[in-house]
Amino acid sequence: MDRWRRITAQQRSLPGDDVPVVLSEQGTHGPVIYALSAEARRRGIVEGTRVVDVQAIHLDLHVERSDAEGDRKLLDRVAIWARRWCPWTVRDGMDGVTMDITGAAHLFGGEARMLRDMGARFKMQGLSARLAVAPTRGAAQMLARHGGGGVICGPDDLAVAVAPLPVAALRINADTVRLLQRLGLKTLGALMEVPRVALMRRFDRVAEEFNPLVLLDRALGRTADPLNAPEDAVRWLARVRLAEPVIDPVPHLDALAADLCRQMAKAELGARRLRLTIYRVDGEWRSREVALASASREAAHLVRLMAGKLEGIDPGFGFDLLTLEALRVEPLALHQDHLDGARDAGKDVAALLDRLTAKLGPEKVTWSAWCQSHVPERVEGRMATLAGAPEAVIEVARERPLRLLEPTEEIVVLYAVPEGPPARFRWRRVSYLTARYEGPERVSPEWWRDRPGTRLRDYYKVEVGDGRRFWIYREGILGDGRGGDPRWFVQGIFA
Template identity: 45%
Template sequence: MTGRRIVSIWFPRFAMDRWRKAHADTDDGLPVALASEAAHGTVIDAVSEAARKAGAKAGQKVTDARAIYPDLVVEASDPGGDANALMRLCKWARRWSPWTALDGADGLLLDSQGTAHLFGGEAAMLADMNNRLRRLGFASRIAIAPTIGGAWALAHFGDRSGIIIDDDALDGALAPLPIESLRINADTALLLRRLGLKTIGDLIDIPALSLARRFRKTPDATTNPLRRLEQARGRIEEVAEPLVPQTVYRAAQRVAEPVLHVQILAPILADLADDLCKALEDGGRGLRRVRFEAFRVDGHIAALHAETAAPVRTPDHICRLFAERLETLDAGFGFDAFALTAIWHDAMPARQKGLAEDEAEGLALPHLIDRLSVRIGVGKVRRAVAYASHIPERSVVWRPALEEQPGVAAMQAPRRERPIRLFDRPEPITVIYGTPEGPPKRFRWRRKLHDVIKVEGPERIAPEWWRERSSVRLRDYYKIEDEDGRRFWIYRNGLIDDGRGGPPDWFLHGLFA
């Protein structure tokens, strides 16, 4: 989980509430619709409660609505005024948190971590929000949860306003909500409903890999239910832009004479890295993505980018990331200005091993990954990532080391010994002698004959029916030891007369020593 406390405030009738405030002398029972011109006529943007009961709704053409209810009063929408009013509310909401952000055209987001106690707790704070907004003339639904997606879903689709959910209860609170609460578009929601997936709980029960295959080519988050689900559950970090922009960490330097030789760039880069790291240290941050820019006198900007596997603010390491690529820059008529910018940075509290040591423990491996990625290419440095599969060769996949890993949870590791070396693809073995339902007594692997002395097993692993064809056979794994003391992990693929093929095949999948 993220450890955050996100408050989502939704104004279900924001535009109409504004219109009501501006026309306080208007009868509350008057059916009013706010409309604007569209490509194919005038379309309703918002309706009053009386107009809704009469059959009018947002998105409907005015001519269709008046055909149902001729006495409908139509007024012009004011989207610009609505946007300005929501911006003012966003600034006004800083009374509860310094971190506030706009959420579409009818909502606000607040990060209340560390501020709720000032109002007597989260329940008291939400009650204060609701009362103050009601006195301002705005109906609202409010929820607080550890994630942006979770808070949004509960505010828009929860059974009441003022829902407060902790980390442990988030999945249970989201499960009964409709899939539309994942902030996906209508076409994606319709597709999922046709597949029988009507609630978030239905989606949680589907293996993540199956969803990833189906929606891997979707262009954005609103068409990718897996990404939205993982964001709502806190498996993937979701970022919202606060009203107060995030601090930009940037170091810049100008030179008196244009630099024509790239060899001179190294000391300039070192000075910029020192300045940038000092600023990052003061802010308790460490960079994850950095850009070095060299500005030519003719207006051209030469830029180099680098990413890191962990937050970094060590000047020497930053310089090493660019050292071998400085020669690729074309100086042209000369560079007269330079800048080093932390494009992406994360929290990095100060750590120190001892009084005489600056390097924090555990940074050697990330630094090695960074340097290898720069030297041989980002896609050629990979790391193992756990995947949700109990089939041994599928339980681990390899991803670029600098890539943010998707929030696909691994299945719980079995409490059984696994081989030190596991083959990517099991290798077939020839059983010379064996019992029909047990392990072999003798087998041949890589042209060498092995006599089995000790056996432990079987461990049965069934096929993944949601991914496999119906003809895939189950496996019985055995740990065996031969006459030379070598230990192997072998399995029988299938059973006799299981209806899924001929006689079972045998494979060697790993070596214990």
């Protein structure tokens, strides 16, 4: 919800605080509630409820579409950012971050001061947070979500702290929650007082991630529940710190590129996108980016590309820190050059494309891209060279004209052969008499791309009296219900 508010506030005004706002996602039987505002939660609305049911009760409900993928990426970034407090952090579902602060709290003056620092920094980022500290991972999750937040629980108080929480705090499925409530077990304290033998027989076939007894044992520390935090993302970065501010970054590019290429060579990687950043003495920074047609770790080539992008960069009163970072890398194995000293023509072409793109812009340097389509004008397109090599298209070999007209040109039919090509037609103010023809070749509309009502085409190879051959087609047929009389067009000329 915080992320939605920040993005929406940049485009339009937000609903008032007294308006319940919910984010929806597609469910089995229609949209269901994915996230809630504070007002919606105060009115008793809960996640997972169908939107139409809530709208029938709350007529002023404001519904927006959710972006689950964007929320997941944000939480992944927050989990890495949270490593300022401890080295082990991981995203917890779609609404939280779990941190193992064992051995790190004393660095911030204790757990209470650490929590206050976390709350302040999350607020600075525009994010609301409910925080809790507990001896186990499961207990911290339950106290943060159902204990009001700001709770610090010690090992001796663990059972007492989680006893008032509802059984839904175990994050079990809805069927298990309903079963426990029917048995009169509405809180974790009631669940802990029931003899385990009877419950184990009832839940022996339930998977561990939904078994309330297994989850309760993990939350109480009776069984292990380790935190498997992902490794930090590797940054391929080279930096140069200067004793005195300078104005021109070019003399330092050689050292930066050499350092970066050495790092990538050890991992057998090559750069596909680079960013040079200068940090000015006034606190400002400026950056330039450059893309490569193929992975490379040749320092001289990288320096040439980056040096050509530095025109117009504002150094201010000087800068004392430069960084060169490989934003995108690809595998590039170590290999031995030719023994006869010959150059690799492929590398020369890639280097030429890099230099032309850096000078002219990525939209100016393109090549042909083949697409899977049976509509002739869609088979070939243009794409930027730095977007990657075009894919080959395998299709049945058919004779096609060497020259295609773009756009196609309409012809006037003077006399048409029934179910055949025009016996005489006029194109560009010249009349032609058909000597022989071949066809038709029918091309149906692509229903997944074309608008409704698009008509099919019948293609003919037509040879006229002077020997020239045209590729023409009839758009539509009589009585197809998609327009009036068929129209004729010239699309290509054979050699």
